[in-house]
Amino acid sequence: xxxxxxxxxxxxxxxxxxxxxxxxxxxxxxxxxxxxTRHCGMExxxxxxxxxPFGEICAYQLKNxxxxxxxxxxxQEELLPQIMQLVHTPVSHPSVPxxxxxxxxxxxxxxxxxxxxxxxxxxxxxxxxxxxxxxxxRTILKGELLQKALALKSDxxxxxxxxxxxxxxxxxxxxxGILEKNKFSKLLEDHFSRVPAGxxxxxRTISSGALLCSLATASYTxxxxxxxxxxxxxxxxxxxxxxxxxxxxxAPMYKNEVSIAEEIIRNALESLLDELSERENYLxxxxxxxxxxxxxxxxxxxxxxxxxxxxxxxxxxxVVNQRVESxxxxxxxxxxxxxxxxESAMPCLLMEYWFRKTFGLDQRCFSLKKGVDxxxxxxxxxEFPFASPYEDIDTSLANIFGDNxxxxxxxxxxxxxxxxxxxxxxxxxxxxxxxxxxxxKDISKIFFKHFKPSEPINVYRWxxxxxxxxxxxxNTPESWQNLSIESETIHTRTIPKLLLxxxxxxxxxxxxxxxxxxKEFILVIDELLNNARQ
Amino acid sequence: xxxxxxxxxxxxRKNFNVFVKQRVRHHGQxxxxxxxxxxxxxxxxxxxxxxxxxxYYSPLTRIGTGSSVEIDKLLKDPNVFFTELDKMxxxxxxxxxxxxxxxxxxxxxxxxxxxxxxxxPTPADILSMYEKLSITFNHDGTPNLQTIFCGTEMFEKLQPxxxxxxxSTEYQHRFQQLIDQKKQEWIDRENNRKLVD
Numbered sequence: 104x105x106x107x108x109x110x111x112x113x114x115x116x117x118x119x120x121x122x123x124x125x126x127x128x129x130x131x132x133x134x135x136x137x138x139x140t141r142h143c144g145m146e147x148x149x150x151x152x153x154x155x156p157f158g159e160i161c162a163y164q165l166k167n168x169x170x171x172x173x174x175x176x177x178x179q180e181e182l183l184p185q186i187m188q189l190v191h192t193p194v195s196h197p198s199v200p201x202x203x204x205x206x207x208x209x210x211x212x213x214x215x216x217x218x219x220x221x222x223x224x225x226x227x228x229x230x231x232x233x234x235x236x237x238x239x240x241r242t243i244l245k246g247e248l249l250q251k252a253l254a255l256k257s258d259x260x261x262x263x264x265x266x267x268x269x270x271x272x273x274x275x276x277x278x279x280g281i282l283e284k285n286k287f288s289k290l291l292e293d294h295f296s297r298v299p300a301g302x303x304x305x306x307r308t309i310s311s312g313a314l315l316c317s318l319a320t321a322s323y324t325x326x327x328x329x330x331x332x333x334x335x336x337x338x339x340x341x342x343x344x345x346x347x348x349x350x351x352x353x354a355p356m357y358k359n360e361v362s363i364a365e366e367i368i369r370n371a372l373e374s375l376l377d378e379l380s381e382r383e384n385y386l387x388x389x390x391x392x393x394x395x396x397x398x399x400x401x402x403x404x405x406x407x408x409x410x411x412x413x414x415x416x417x418x419x420x421x422v423v424n425q426r427v428e429s430x431x432x433x434x435x436x437x438x439x440x441x442x443x444x445x446e447s448a449m450p451c452l453l454m455e456y457w458f459r460k461t462f463g464l465d466q467r468c469f470s471l472k473k474g475v476d477x478x479x480x481x482x483x484x485x486e487f488p489f490a491s492p493y494e495d496i497d498t499s500l501a502n503i504f505g506d507n508x509x510x511x512x513x514x515x516x517x518x519x520x521x522x523x524x525x526x527x528x529x530x531x532x533x534x535x536x537x538x539x540x541x542x543x544k545d546i547s548k549i550f551f552k553h554f555k556p557s558e559p560i561n562v563y564r565w566x567x568x569x570x571x572x573x574x575x576x577x578n579t580p581e582s583w584q585n586l587s588i589e590s591e592t593i594h595t596r597t598i599p600k601l602l603l604x605x606x607x608x609x610x611x612x613x614x615x616x617x618x619x620x621x622k623e624f625i626l627v628i629d630e631l632l633n634n635a636r637q
Numbered sequence: 638x639x640x641x642x643x644x645x646x647x648x649x650r651k652n653f654n655v656f657v658k659q660r661v662r663h664h665g666q667x668x669x670x671x672x673x674x675x676x677x678x679x680x681x682x683x684x685x686x687x688x689x690x691x692x693y694y695s696p697l698t699r700i701g702t703g704s705s706v707e708i709d710k711l712l713k714d715p716n717v718f719f720t721e722l723d724k725m726x727x728x729x730x731x732x733x734x735x736x737x738x739x740x741x742x743x744x745x746x747x748x749x750x751x752x753x754x755x756x757x758p759t760p761a762d763i764l765s766m767y768e769k770l771s772i773t774f775n776h777d778g779t780p781n782l783q784t785i786f787c788g789t790e791m792f793e794k795l796q797p798x799x800x801x802x803x804x805s806t807e808y809q810h811r812f813q814q815l816i817d818q819k820k821q822e823w824i825d826r827e828n829n830r831k832l833v834d
Binding site for chain 2: 493508511512513514515536539540543544547548554555566567568569570571572573574575576577578579580581582583584586618
């Protein structure tokens with residue numbers, strides 16, 4: 104069954120879909136992937152750049168054959184100019200400091216017509232005759248690609264029948280909606296729960312986990328539905344780090360794989376930003392219904408693009424400046440209409456705050472204040488419980504729009520909040536005493552919540568059995584001085600080691616795992632961003 | 638096998654669950670039956686930290702029950718299943734009630750809120766009980782007095798005591814004094830809901 108799924112997925116994938124697992128296949132074979140493209144027009148025909156275990160620079164161009172054979176006309180008119188670029192343009196990448204001759208590969212998920220084979224053969228012979236064999240192009244076709252993917256298959260067999268069903272459900276999904284993170288995490292948790300017998304097995308588990316992630320998210324990738332793709336690869340990275348930390352793997356065992364996931368996430372975020380910049384409006388699907396919900400979705404999207412802005416903070420602003428300007432424009436144009444569907448929206452407000460702070464925009468505390476006011480208004484009213492950060496946007500909105508049946512199944516909050524305390528502490532760090540003072544009577548009626556896992560390493564997991572749901576009452580009266588001390592006391596002990604090392608991941612982790620919030624987590628992110636700016 | 642009907646049966650299963658939950662609340666007769674339910678998704682217990690550095694940990698406890706229905710009876714009348722569900726709901730409500738009072742008892746002991754005096758209840762005990770409680774007040778100044786729960790044996794003993802407590806001008810006077818004191822405490826608590834230096 105798994106062979107059929109892999110084959111079907113491979114044949115029907117666009118190049119951007121099979122590019123991701125192709126990178127993990129290379130990583131599994133000992134290659135270091137240094138670059139993968141987003142398929143924009145500046146890559147000189149190189150979709151993937153990798154360094155082989157023998158130190159050779161390899162450049163790959165990936166092409167979708169649309170389920171059949173690549174014909175001579177298509178090759179000559181469209182592919183040959185790109186292959187010329189692939190072969191003749193030197194690799195230009197910071198991780199490849201010396202312009203060595205590279206080996207060029209043409210990769211397709213289909214076959215080549217006999218005439219195309221002959222063309223490539225004569226292309227190679229010509230350059231060999233000219234004494235420049237480095238300009239030859241090698242091919243990887245469907246059969247070899249499938250064989251490489253299937254080599255990971257033995258590690259990909261879901262442990263239970265229900266996991267098969269899950270994988271098939273994801274695979275057959277229409278790709279239009281949101282990622283069901285609960286189910287998706289279950290799939291990855293089962294995969295990464297195995298204890299590896301040795302380094303080879305551990306490496307294979309990491310690569311096959313990526314293949315599993317690719318298979319499960321193919322429908323979203325094919326639809327250019329970027330947010331589920333970003334979420335899925337963030338969850339994959341989280342489980343990969345859990346696996347690495349639990350099994351005490353050395354960094355070289357997983358570093359390359361984490362970098363590939365980071366690149367995939369970055370590419371998807373940039374594609375999302377491009378789409379948002381090009382759109383005339385932000386409606387999706389059936390407009391009459393969407394008109395009621397699109398502003399909630401927009402809040403979600405603001406969270407992701409602001410995260411992209413934060414991601415750029417370490418980069419050369421001259422290179423990313425245009426994108427940062429696009430984010431600023433998008434945020435300034437839409438932040439005022441942000442709508443909160445439940446506590447899982449709070450990370451989006453936090454991203455907006457951190458983005459404004461990092462890039463020096465006006466009214467940087469606007470989102471923090473909006474968050475506090477929204478929580479006070481919604482949590483203190485009796486008749487309408489507010490969805491906890493455990494509930495996704497779709498479920499929370501269904502609750503808002505009156506699906507009473509959900510109230511038996513979802514975690515709703517009354518007079519309790521997971522985010523109020525962290526928001527207050529950030530406002531204290533900003534010196535917003537007057538704002539807090541004017542609302543403290545109401546704030547003091549709300550209990551502060553957080554989930555405390557028995558072991559920090561479990562933070563990586565979507566659901567944790569071992570741990571406590573902690574409720575803390577507010578001091579009456581509360582002292583500004585105490586709050587100031589609390590807001591400046593940064594503890595990292597509740598955050599797992601590898602997550603703390605991957606600073607780029609921390610804010611994104613909060614966006615995708617909103618229920619893992621704690622005051623420590625928020626203060627650590629705030630401190631890291633403060634330090635990054637200095 | 639015969640073709641199953643998963644959508645319809647999924648809906649029916651959901652309806653069975655809703656029915657059980659409604660009946661649990663009906664049989665429960667507890668204050669939690671109305672508002673105190675909350676779904677949580679992870680963990681093995683709940684910890685509450687109070688501002689005086691006291692805390693209380695309550696582990697999650699599994700409650701449940703089982704039942705069986707003879708196929709022949711079910712074939713004759715499918716509604717017989719609801720009778721079984723109702724029995725199960727009653728058992729769950731009893732377990733919930735037991736757990737509720739055990740937890741209350743545990744908390745009360747931990748926070749020194751129990752009475753150890755032996756013998757039958759007296760009007761002074763009623764007063765002493767209210768003395769131990771923290772009472773909130775409505776906007777119109779009326780107190781939100783707590784509901785008194787007791788077993789049937791205690792209920793019979795308590796009824797004449799409550800009547801005496803209500804009739805006695807002395808106890809009513811002392812009770813009013815207590816309520817006034819509690820109101821002042823509540824006002825002080827509310828006034829303390831502020832951010833100071």
